[in-house]
Amino acid sequence: xxxxxxxxxxxxxxxxxxxxxxxxxxxxxxxxxxxxxxxxxxxxxxxxxxxxxxxxxxxxxxxxxxxxxxxxxxxxxxxxxxxxxxxxxxxxxxxxxxxxxxxxxxxxxxxxxxxxxxxxxxxxxxxxxxxxxxxxxxxxxxxxxxxxxxxxxxxxxxxxxxxxxxxxxxxxxxxxxxxxxxxxxxxxxxxxxxxxxxxxxxxxxxxxxxxxxxxxxxxxxxxxxxxxxxxxxxxxxxxxxxxxxxxxxxxxxxxxxxxxxxxxxxxxxxxxxxxxxxxxxxxxxxxxxxxxxxxxxxxxxxxxxxxxxxxxxxxxxxxxxxxxxxxxxxxxxxxxxxxxxxxxxxxxxxxxxxxxxxxxxxxxxxxxxxxxxxxxxxxxxxxxxxxxxxxxxxxxxxxxxxxxxxxxxxxxxxxxxxxxxxxxxxxxxxxxxxxxxxxxxxxxxxxxxxxxxxxx
Amino acid sequence: xxxxxxxxxxxxxxxxxxxxxxxxxxxxxxxxxxxxxxxxxxxxxxxxxxxxxxxxxxxxxxxxxxxxxxxxxxxxxxxxxxxxxxxxxxxxxxxxxxxxxxxxxxxxxxxxxxxxxxxxxxxxxxxxxxxxxxxxxxxxxxxxxxxxxxxxxxxxxxxxxxxxxxxxxxxxxxxxxxxxxxxxxxxxxxxxxxxxxxxxxxxxxxx
Numbered sequence: 001x002x003x004x005x006x007x008x009x010x011x012x013x014x015x016x017x018x019x020x021x022x023x024x025x026x027x028x029x030x031x032x033x034x035x036x037x038x039x040x041x042x043x044x045x046x047x048x049x050x051x052x053x054x055x056x057x058x059x060x061x062x063x064x065x066x067x068x069x070x071x072x073x074x075x076x077x078x079x080x081x082x083x084x085x086x087x088x089x090x091x092x093x094x095x096x097x098x099x100x101x102x103x104x105x106x107x108x109x110x111x112x113x114x115x116x117x118x119x120x121x122x123x124x125x126x127x128x129x130x131x132x133x134x135x136x137x138x139x140x141x142x143x144x145x146x147x148x149x150x151x152x153x154x155x156x157x158x159x160x161x162x163x164x165x166x167x168x169x170x171x172x173x174x175x176x177x178x179x180x181x182x183x184x185x186x187x188x189x190x191x192x193x194x195x196x197x198x199x200x201x202x203x204x205x206x207x208x209x210x211x212x213x214x215x216x217x218x219x220x221x222x223x224x225x226x227x228x229x230x231x232x233x234x235x236x237x238x239x240x241x242x243x244x245x246x247x248x249x250x251x252x253x254x255x256x257x258x259x260x261x262x263x264x265x266x267x268x269x270x271x272x273x274x275x276x277x278x279x280x281x282x283x284x285x286x287x288x289x290x291x292x293x294x295x296x297x298x299x300x301x302x303x304x305x306x307x308x309x310x311x312x313x314x315x316x317x318x319x320x321x322x323x324x325x326x327x328x329x330x331x332x333x334x335x336x337x338x339x340x341x342x343x344x345x346x347x348x349x350x351x352x353x354x355x356x357x358x359x360x361x362x363x364x365x366x367x368x369x370x371x372x373x374x375x376x377x378x379x380x381x382x383x384x385x386x387x388x389x390x391x392x393x394x395x396x397x398x399x400x401x402x403x404x405x406x407x408x409x410x411x412x413x414x415x416x417x418x419x420x421x422x423x424x425x426x427x428x429x430x431x432x433x434x435x436x437x438x439x440x441x442x443x444x445x446x447x448x449x450x451x452x453x454x455x456x
Numbered sequence: 457x458x459x460x461x462x463x464x465x466x467x468x469x470x471x472x473x474x475x476x477x478x479x480x481x482x483x484x485x486x487x488x489x490x491x492x493x494x495x496x497x498x499x500x501x502x503x504x505x506x507x508x509x510x511x512x513x514x515x516x517x518x519x520x521x522x523x524x525x526x527x528x529x530x531x532x533x534x535x536x537x538x539x540x541x542x543x544x545x546x547x548x549x550x551x552x553x554x555x556x557x558x559x560x561x562x563x564x565x566x567x568x569x570x571x572x573x574x575x576x577x578x579x580x581x582x583x584x585x586x587x588x589x590x591x592x593x594x595x596x597x598x599x600x601x602x603x604x605x606x607x608x609x610x611x612x613x614x615x616x617x618x619x620x621x622x623x624x625x626x627x628x629x630x631x632x633x634x635x636x637x638x639x640x641x642x643x644x645x646x647x648x649x650x651x652x653x654x655x656x657x658x659x660x661x662x663x
Contacts, residue, residue: 093626126497
């Protein structure tokens with residue numbers, strides 16, 4: 001189609017065009033019969049009809065009656081003006097650009113992990129998600145006053161009272177308050193069933209409570225001669241560690257519960273953890289010793305010899321954590337004079353790695369979903385540090401506590417960590433990621449006891 | 457409206473400029489925090505406008521915003537500032553992903569004759585609070601910024617403004633065919649600030 005054919009066919013285009021946009025397609029035809037152009041034979045290719053028409057009709061219309069133009073058109077014009085920077089504006093920017101955000105983890109360490117392409121980097125919140133008051137929390141490095149059970153109830157001992165905090169609804173209840181001649185409470189530990197709880201006291205007693213019925217089931221006496229600062233469950237065996245340096249295995253089902261005594265520590269036992277398989281027990285003491293005990297080596301009548309006696313720490317060994325993805329791997333942390341996290345092959349007793357953290361190591365927790373270790377510290381930062389394993393690259397430092405972070409406990413889903421510190425606060429950190437339904441299914445067994453028996 | 461006798465409710469050009477530039481400082485911090493341009497841990501909470509606001513602790517970012525603010529106040533007091541735009545760009549490609557547009561209309565009479573106006577602090581604060589709330593809630597509809605981002609600030613000034621030594625002229629860093637969401641406005645009676653966020657169309661929604 002060209003312009004000549006359109007002029008012949010002019011009757012079809014007599015309708016006045018009121019809505020021609022300013023930028024027209026050049027092949028649109030607008031010859032109207034009212035335009036007196038018949039005596040003039042133009043060289044059409046040399047003329048800009050579109051422009052001329054626009055100037056004659058639309059151009060003046062708009063200046064005469066700007067209100068008639070539609071708002072969308074107004075907006076279009078504005079945008080056009082902005083694009084072409086036609087309004088009397090100068091756009092300025094600083095010569096110095098703001099700093100680009102720094103990446104938390106140096107690239108050279110993340111790149112080897114890139115082989116798993118689908119894994120997006122997890123965001124680690126640096127502040128605690130929730131803070132609860134924990135008044136009268138005993139600021140004693142050698143005690144174990146916090147535990148998070150498999151039924152999602154957190155137990156914390158404040159002075160002579162054990163409180164239960166239900167993480168699913170945030171409700172608090174008091175389990176027991178003891179008299180001053182028994183207390184204060186020196187240790188709490190949930191049985192793997194998440195219902196029964198063992199409580200150790202300053203006077204060497206250990207009580208077993210049913211948390212749902214709020215009922216005292218039995219009291220273990222006579223095993224220790226001084227306070228019971230550490231507890232660990234292995235099915236129906238409750239292992240207790242005392243200030244007297246003794247470690248006692250109690251079979252809580254039987255009348256005379258003491259089945260074994262492990263003698264190896266000369267001072268207070270402050271760290272006690274069974275491995276996931278229930279075969280090996282790690283114990284740490286104020287005598288700077290770390291012992292690994294093997295269940296199969298035990299005998300009921302005489303005291304048992306340790307499997308390994310590890311003397312590398314130079315301060316009290318309280319923080320102990322068995323690796324969830326490697327059965328014979330144990331992480332241990334030393335006190336103020338040592339400040340090291342050490343990794344052990346508990347089959348051979350070999351020290352695999354040692355990292356100086358620069359601060360007292362109060363507690364250690366492994367991430368159940370990732371190869372990461374969380375440590376809690378004292379002076380000077382009172383921080384929680386997240387480490388990548390095995391590179392031991394610091395992934396995050398979580399600060400907030402104003403005194404040493406004495407105890408840590410992990411939620412059953414493995415994602416949230418509770419920490420209690422000498423500043424008498426209990427803080428919750430979403431440091432191990434967010435719960436995922438898909439992930440949760442295969443890891444439904446939160447405690448390291450896959451075949452749990454009821455203790456009664 | 458507040459009574460005329462209360463001296464506090466009188467607002468001068470200088471005071472208004474201070475309010476607007478301070479507002480922009482907090483708004484920029486809030487945007488940088490909420491849009492995750494800088495890591496969450498580099499921010500601390502403070503109370504402002506009756507809201508918990510987050511301020512960056514990163515020295516360089518702090519300095520950038522402080523420098524910016526002092527320049528903005530100067531322009532605001534001269535009535536030369538038309539618009540401030542905070543642009544969020546992809547760090548790798550430089551593509552503009554979001555523009556936070558703060559249009560400023562200055563009462564010319566005040567600038568020329570130096571008269572003051574009346575509006576209570578409380579009322580201005582309430583209007584600013586509404587904008588801050590909207591900025592914080594904007595994450596619900598803005599597309600995710602999956603990649604590392606950087607930001608820049610553009611100032612639209614009158615053409616008769618001399619370009620300060622530390623500034624350069626810039627292109628408007630527009631987004632082609634953007635989505636726009638208009639937020640609340642506030643008005644000190646001297647400066648009226650309209651807030652608008654435009655962002656890159658998320659092509660996933662279109663198909």
